[in-house]
Amino acid sequence: MLKTEKVAIPHLKVGMFVSALDRPWLETPFLIQGFFIQTADDIASLGQYCEYVYVDHSVRPRSEGQARTLMVKSQAEAVAALFPGKSLHGYSDSGGWHVELPRAKAALDTLADTVKSLLEFREKVVLDLPRIKKAVEPMIESVSRNPDACLWLGRMRKLDNYTYQHSLGCAIWCVALGRQLGLPKSDLRSLAVGGLLFDAGKLKIDRSLLLAPRALTEAERPLMQKHVQESVKIMRKSGVINQDVLEMAAYHHERVDGEGYPFKLAGNSIPVFARIAAIADCYDALISQRPYAQAKTPAEAIKVLYDEKGKAFQPELVEEFIQAVGIYPAGSLVELSSGEVAVVVAEYRSRRLRPQVIVVLDENKEALIELKILDLMQQTHTADGKPLEILGSLEAGAFGIDLSSIEL
Incomplete structure (x- = not known):
C-alpha cells in the first residue's frame, strides 16, 4: 500500500492521519502540521473545506487514546527540544479581552512613552536600562493574562515614528510568541527587552537612508546592515549583559537556510531567541506602513511567514506564532x-x-x-x-x- 494516498472526503475513516489538504492549511481551521481523524464530525468538518485530502498510512496511533494526543504531543516535543533544560508550561487566559483592556492600555501607554523618550536620534546613545525593564513589566503581565488586549492596542496605536512603532510592536509579538511557547516569565522579560531594543542601532544610521522611499541600492545595503553591530554596541554601553537579549540584536537577521546576515548562520547555529526575534521583526515590518513599502494585511503577512517556514524561519516557531496571533490577529x-x-x-x-x-x-x-x-x-x-x-x-x-x- 502507498504510504500517502489521495482520498476523497466520503471515503475517509476515523483513525486516518491527514497529512495534506487540497488547499492551503491557512484557509482552514485545522492544525497546520496534520492531524488524526477522531470522529465523524471531523470528516464532516473536512468536507466543508475540501473535496479530498492526503492520508499518510505510515502514521498510525497505537491506541484510540493516543490518536487524540499524538500530534499535539509531537509539536510540544519539537518545541521543548528548542529549549533544552527549560521548564515550559501552558498559560491560560485569566479573563476576557474586555476585562484586560484597561490594564493593557495603561501598560502600553507607559511603554510607548518610554520608547519615545529613549529611542531618539542623538550622537551618543546610552539607554536607561532600569527604566526599560520597569516599563516592559506591565505589558508582560498583560500579555500573560490575555494577549488579545495588547495585540489590539498595539495595532491601534500609531506612534509618530516608524522606529518607535516597530520597537513597540516587536516587543509585543515576541512576548506573545514566548507565552504561546510556554516560556517562564524571566524569558518573557528577555524577549520584551530584546524586542524593544534589537533595532536600536538604527539610531546610528543616516536618517536619509532609513527614510528612503525606495529599495536600497547594492552600495547602500551594507550601510543599513551595520545597524546590527551598532545595536549590540549600544546595548553593551547601556549595561545589557543578558546573553539572550544581546543575541536577539546580533542575530535577528540570520535565517535558518543560511541566507541572512551578517554571519550567514544557519539552523541551530542561530540562537533560538534570535529565531523568535526574526519572526517578530519580519511580521511587524510586513504589517506596517514603511517609506518604501505598503503595509500588508495580517493574513497576507502570516502567509509570507508560512511560505518561508523551513527556509527563512524555524518551522515549529512559525506554527506557534500562527497559533499565538491567529490568521486574523486583534486589530485586523x-x-x-x-x-x-x-x-x-x-x-x-x-x-x-x-x-x-x-x-x-x-x-x-x-x-x-x-x-x-x-x-x-x-x-x-x-x-x-x-x-x-x-x-x-x-x-x-x-x-x-x-x-x-x-x-x-
Whole structure:
C-alpha cells in the first residue's frame, strides 16, 4: 500500500492521519502540521473545506487514546527540544479581552512613552536600562493574562515614528510568541527587552537612508546592515549583559537556510531567541506602513511567514506564532460574508478563523451609529440563515476606516 494516498472526503475513516489538504492549511481551521481523524464530525468538518485530502498510512496511533494526543504531543516535543533544560508550561487566559483592556492600555501607554523618550536620534546613545525593564513589566503581565488586549492596542496605536512603532510592536509579538511557547516569565522579560531594543542601532544610521522611499541600492545595503553591530554596541554601553537579549540584536537577521546576515548562520547555529526575534521583526515590518513599502494585511503577512517556514524561519516557531496571533490577529480589518466590515478584537487560538469582532460598517458599507460585537464562534449564521464567516482581510484604511479612532 502507498504510504500517502489521495482520498476523497466520503471515503475517509476515523483513525486516518491527514497529512495534506487540497488547499492551503491557512484557509482552514485545522492544525497546520496534520492531524488524526477522531470522529465523524471531523470528516464532516473536512468536507466543508475540501473535496479530498492526503492520508499518510505510515502514521498510525497505537491506541484510540493516543490518536487524540499524538500530534499535539509531537509539536510540544519539537518545541521543548528548542529549549533544552527549560521548564515550559501552558498559560491560560485569566479573563476576557474586555476585562484586560484597561490594564493593557495603561501598560502600553507607559511603554510607548518610554520608547519615545529613549529611542531618539542623538550622537551618543546610552539607554536607561532600569527604566526599560520597569516599563516592559506591565505589558508582560498583560500579555500573560490575555494577549488579545495588547495585540489590539498595539495595532491601534500609531506612534509618530516608524522606529518607535516597530520597537513597540516587536516587543509585543515576541512576548506573545514566548507565552504561546510556554516560556517562564524571566524569558518573557528577555524577549520584551530584546524586542524593544534589537533595532536600536538604527539610531546610528543616516536618517536619509532609513527614510528612503525606495529599495536600497547594492552600495547602500551594507550601510543599513551595520545597524546590527551598532545595536549590540549600544546595548553593551547601556549595561545589557543578558546573553539572550544581546543575541536577539546580533542575530535577528540570520535565517535558518543560511541566507541572512551578517554571519550567514544557519539552523541551530542561530540562537533560538534570535529565531523568535526574526519572526517578530519580519511580521511587524510586513504589517506596517514603511517609506518604501505598503503595509500588508495580517493574513497576507502570516502567509509570507508560512511560505518561508523551513527556509527563512524555524518551522515549529512559525506554527506557534500562527497559533499565538491567529490568521486574523486583534486589530485586523475584515469583511464578513454578510457584507459588513468589522475589526477583530479577540482571537480564538484554537479556532483561528472565527474570532470575536466589532462590526463598524453595515452591509451597505455605511458607518454604524452604535458598534456591535459579534462572537463568530457563537454566531455562525446571519438573521436570514446564511452562513456568517470572514471572507478575508482588508487593507488598513479601507472604506476610510481609521483604526486608531475606534474606542471601546
